[in-house]
Amino acid sequence: xxxxxxxxxxxxxxxxxxxxxxxxxxxxxxxxxxxxxxxxxxxxxxxxxxxxxxxxxxxxxxxxxxxxxxxxxxxxxxxxxxxxxxxxxxxxxxxxxxxxxxxxxxxxxxxxxxxxxxxxxxxxxxxxxxxxxxxxxxxxxxxxxxxxxxxxx
Numbered sequence: 001x002x003x004x005x006x007x008x009x010x011x012x013x014x015x016x017x018x019x020x021x022x023x024x025x026x027x028x029x030x031x032x033x034x035x036x037x038x039x040x041x042x043x044x045x046x047x048x049x050x051x052x053x054x055x056x057x058x059x060x061x062x063x064x065x066x067x068x069x070x071x072x073x074x075x076x077x078x079x080x081x082x083x084x085x086x087x088x089x090x091x092x093x094x095x096x097x098x099x100x101x102x103x104x105x106x107x108x109x110x111x112x113x114x115x116x117x118x119x120x121x122x123x124x125x126x127x128x129x130x131x132x133x134x135x136x137x138x139x140x141x142x143x144x145x146x147x148x149x150x151x152x153x
Contacts, residue, residue, distance in 0.1 A: 003076050005069040008115040014133050016115060018062040021053035025062060027119055027133035028145060036129035040146075047148035049122070049132045054148060064113065071110040124151045 009015050014027035026049050032038040045054045061069075119133035124144035132145050140152045 003073045005072045006112075007065050007068070008113050010115045010117050010119075010133075012117070012121070012133070014119075014121075016062055016065070017060040019048035019051060019053065020055050020059045022048060022051040024048065024050040025135070026050060028060075029131060033131055034129050040127075040129060043146060046145050047143050049134055049142045049145055050138070052143035052148050052150065068110055068113050071107070075107060075109050122153050124149060126151070 007015065009030045010027065013030050013033070015030040016025060016027050018025050028046070029037070032040075043057065045056055046060065047054045118136070120136050121131050121133050122140075122142055123131040124142070124146070126149050127144050127146040130145050132142075134142060141150050142153065143150055
């Protein structure tokens with residue numbers, strides 16, 4: 001069973017991320033930000049622009065995104081499972097044994113996430129094709145998302 005959960009991006013196409021090391025939040029561009037980004041090799045690790053620590057691509061979800069995904073996926077999964085169980089125990093009316101499947105109340109899916117435009121774009125000099133958004137109150141130094149090199153804006 002495959003379930004898809006949509007996580008919103010901001011008006012500039014950036015997706016909120018959370019560093020698994022410092023827990024700081026920033027945004028990276030969802031999809032290639034430019035032609036140079038389209039031709040660049042796919043990264044297996046990224047560096048936090050706030051603390052410089054690296055992690056694999058699948059470790060950057062925010063706690064809110066994980067909770068939202070679980071809140072969306074569990075009701076979908078339970079409804080699908082209930083339907084499959086009903087189909088599996090369906091028997092002719094003249095059967096000696098009767099089974100029934102009743103679903104307990106499953107929580108409603110949460111309200112969709114909304115992604116505010118609350119950060120500013122910065123780009124490292126070494127990999128400018130991979131800009132990030134950082135909290136407006138931070139002034140650096142920052143670290144390149146691709147190679148981890150420190151830079152100032």
